[in-house]
Amino acid sequence: MAFYDSLFNGLGLRVWCDSAPGTANLSMASLLAKTNPETANSGPIFPFPSMDELYQACSSFPQSREFTAAVEDAFLNVKDVLKSVLDPLTQPLSWLLELALFSFLAAPWWIIIPLILLFVWYVCRSVVVTAFVTLSFVFLGFIDHLDAALQTLAIIAVCTGICILLGVPVGIAMAKSNRLQRGLIPLLDLLQTLPTFVYLIPLIFLFSVTEPKLYGIAIIVYAIVPVIRLTDLGIRLVDQDVVEAANAFGMSPRQKLLGVELPLALPNIMAGVNQTIMMSLAMVVIASLVSAPGLGVLVLRGIRNLELGVGLIAGLGIVLLAVILDRVSKAAIARVSTDQTFK
Amino acid sequence: MLNIKKFAISCALVAGLSAGSAQAQDCGEVSITEMDWGSAVIVTQVAKFLLEQGYGCSITVVPSASTPALASVSETGEPDIITEVWTNGAPAYIPLLEAGKINELTHVLSDGGVEGLWIPVYLAEAHPELLTIEGVLANPDLVGNRMHNCPVGWTCQVIATNVAKAGGFEASGVEDFVHGSGETLTASIASAYSSKEPWFGYYWSPSLVLGKYPMVQVALGSHDPAQQACNSDVNCATPMVQNWPSSVVTTVVTDTFEASHPAEADVMRNLSFTNAMMNGLLAWQDENKATGDEAAVYFLSTQQDIWKSWINDSARGKLAALLQ
Numbered sequence: 001m002a003f004y005d006s007l008f009n010g011l012g013l014r015v016w017c018d019s020a021p022g023t024a025n026l027s028m029a030s031l032l033a034k035t036n037p038e039t040a041n042s043g044p045i046f047p048f049p050s051m052d053e054l055y056q057a058c059s060s061f062p063q064s065r066e067f068t069a070a071v072e073d074a075f076l077n078v079k080d081v082l083k084s085v086l087d088p089l090t091q092p093l094s095w096l097l098e099l100a101l102f103s104f105l106a107a108p109w110w111i112i113i114p115l116i117l118l119f120v121w122y123v124c125r126s127v128v129v130t131a132f133v134t135l136s137f138v139f140l141g142f143i144d145h146l147d148a149a150l151q152t153l154a155i156i157a158v159c160t161g162i163c164i165l166l167g168v169p170v171g172i173a174m175a176k177s178n179r180l181q182r183g184l185i186p187l188l189d190l191l192q193t194l195p196t197f198v199y200l201i202p203l204i205f206l207f208s209v210t211e212p213k214l215y216g217i218a219i220i221v222y223a224i225v226p227v228i229r230l231t232d233l234g235i236r237l238v239d240q241d242v243v244e245a246a247n248a249f250g251m252s253p254r255q256k257l258l259g260v261e262l263p264l265a266l267p268n269i270m271a272g273v274n275q276t277i278m279m280s281l282a283m284v285v286i287a288s289l290v291s292a293p294g295l296g297v298l299v300l301r302g303i304r305n306l307e308l309g310v311g312l313i314a315g316l317g318i319v320l321l322a323v324i325l326d327r328v329s330k331a332a333i334a335r336v337s338t339d340q341t342f343k
Numbered sequence: 344m345l346n347i348k349k350f351a352i353s354c355a356l357v358a359g360l361s362a363g364s365a366q367a368q369d370c371g372e373v374s375i376t377e378m379d380w381g382s383a384v385i386v387t388q389v390a391k392f393l394l395e396q397g398y399g400c401s402i403t404v405v406p407s408a409s410t411p412a413l414a415s416v417s418e419t420g421e422p423d424i425i426t427e428v429w430t431n432g433a434p435a436y437i438p439l440l441e442a443g444k445i446n447e448l449t450h451v452l453s454d455g456g457v458e459g460l461w462i463p464v465y466l467a468e469a470h471p472e473l474l475t476i477e478g479v480l481a482n483p484d485l486v487g488n489r490m491h492n493c494p495v496g497w498t499c500q501v502i503a504t505n506v507a508k509a510g511g512f513e514a515s516g517v518e519d520f521v522h523g524s525g526e527t528l529t530a531s532i533a534s535a536y537s538s539k540e541p542w543f544g545y546y547w548s549p550s551l552v553l554g555k556y557p558m559v560q561v562a563l564g565s566h567d568p569a570q571q572a573c574n575s576d577v578n579c580a581t582p583m584v585q586n587w588p589s590s591v592v593t594t595v596v597t598d599t600f601e602a603s604h605p606a607e608a609d610v611m612r613n614l615s616f617t618n619a620m621m622n623g624l625l626a627w628q629d630e631n632k633a634t635g636d637e638a639a640v641y642f643l644s645t646q647q648d649i650w651k652s653w654i655n656d657s658a659r660g661k662l663a664a665l666l667q
């Protein structure tokens with residue numbers, strides 16, 4: 001006798017219930033009940049009316065595993081349509097990642113490292129930071145981790161670039177529309193908390209597992225959030241008096257955005273960019289679980305074979321990259337901020 | 344990441360349990376690992392049921408994986424029982440066994456695990472020439488120009504890469520694609536099956552995946568144990584194309600557990616499945632959309648004749664209700 005028998009009897013559904021043969025799998029609990037008959041009636045006094053509990057009383061009622069199976073079937077049914085839309089749309093991401101990985105590795109070290117150092121000097125104009133970056137690369141090269149570090153750097157460069165390209169306009173739109181902001185904030189929360197493999201494994205059904213865009217998407221989905229949030233915040237924080245003055249001068253919305261709001265919001269936007277870079281770096285090991293090359297692969301090898309040294313050194317390499325990227329972007333922010341004060 | 348988590352969880356649970364397994368008379372608390380693949384869940388759940396109901400043990404199941412479990416046993420002496428260690432895939436196994444830190448009780452899959460390179464059944468039916476490696480290399484586009492290899496850090500990755508090197512896979516147009524994780528390797532099979540695309544790569548049996556997506560093994564040629572040692576080495580100078588040896592799959596206990604729980608160790612020594620039995624259980628599990636627990640229950644409630652001989656008289660008495 002199941003607890004909810006009387007419910008189905010009372011509703012006059014008994015005939016419908018008994019029309020389906022009960023084919024539920026024997027659960028551990030019922031096996032234990034068979035083993036020790038005296039414990040058979042020790043179930044909860046008032047069980048929650050869950051699908052499985054209702055099934056006990058009425059074998060026509062679906063079990064909860066049929067619910068998960070239906071979700072799976074639904075995904076497999078729309079798979080082909082989704083594929084024809086998403087696959088071409090995301091293809092440029094694969095090309096970009098392949099191109100970046102190829103060019104970072106194909107160039108000899110005496111070209112790529114000076115280029116990186118020049119870039120560092122250009123964005124932050126700081127002797128200390130440039131010297132630190134030089135030392136770090138010399139160290140990584142000396143312990144034979146340069147190639148892996150450059151691969152990781154190439155992936156991060158592409159992913160952060162796309163995050164900024166997509167994130168800043170979205171942030172601006174959010175700042176301009178309260179309704180959009182209310183709609184998007186839950187979505188941003190979702191992007192940051194959704195476990196990576198939960199959406200990556202279905203994505204393998206849509207794209208080939210060998211496509212670089214798989215890990216590109218994993219990184220971008222997670223890292224795009226801070227740049228959107230902080231662009232939104234930065235523009236909303238622009239002094240209303242200044243905006244009023246711009247209005248008084250008869251500036252068009254476009255002039256106002258490009259000439260007043262964006263420059264004043266720049267320190268905040270740059271802080272968002274800094275966070276985006278750091279979060280893409282945080283995803284490096286997860287990305288390696290979907291075949292991203294670089295330092296993450298070495299970390300995984302270290303963990304799986306208990307080669308603690310390999311794991312620790314690769315981890316140290318990731319930390320070193322993180323410090324470099326953080327220092328460089330912070331120095332760039334500081335430069336942007338001081339430029340503004342003097343103007 | 345997953346592995347780190349599992350390792351942390353096992354460590355945490357192990358730390359909390361180190362007080363167990365002291366009393367020999369009334370069994371007391373015993374910790375047992377549960378690996379994250381299909382057959383291991385069934386083995387663990389069957390063992391848990393028999394030890395709890397037949398021997399009055401209080402079992403703690405520790406979710407784990409081979410390498411972290413072995414490391415934990417060698418460093419802390421916990422958990423007490425490790426089920427389903429695939430020794431081919433655990434480089435730490437032989438040194439630990441030789442150092443006497445672990446005791447091998449039995450081959451829990453008595454036929455041993457089958458590893459190798461496989462193609463889906465529909466591909467083999469359409470193109471029977473793909474059943475040998477020569478046929479695959481002569482028609483690389485029929486298998487999608489790709490060998491799906493194990494993730495970095497699995498022993499099979501080194502072996503498959505050496506086989507690919509020796510067979511000139513790249514030159515024949517078959518790319519050696521190293522997956523990032525076991526999950527993506529499995530998903531690539533499911534994805535290929537859902538649209539009947541070509542697939543060629545490494546997998547093992549008995550496993551839930553091969554039960555659900557039937558595959559046939561590609562013949563690689565005879566097997567030489569001495570050569571296998573070279574094939575398993577990253578720096579192997581003379582790799583050769585040859586079949587995997589059947590993997591020894593064992594149940595392992597700690598020294599202290601075997602000494603203090605002789606009766607319980609005997610059950611674990613007897614607890615062993617043939618590949619046919621295990622494949623049957625995994626197929627049943629898939630057909631009925633069941634969980635590992637339910638497959639264990641199915642085994643316990645339908646195949647009493649088999650497990651009746653695993654346990655001693657007093658346990659048979661306690662489980663009499665089920666044995667009738």
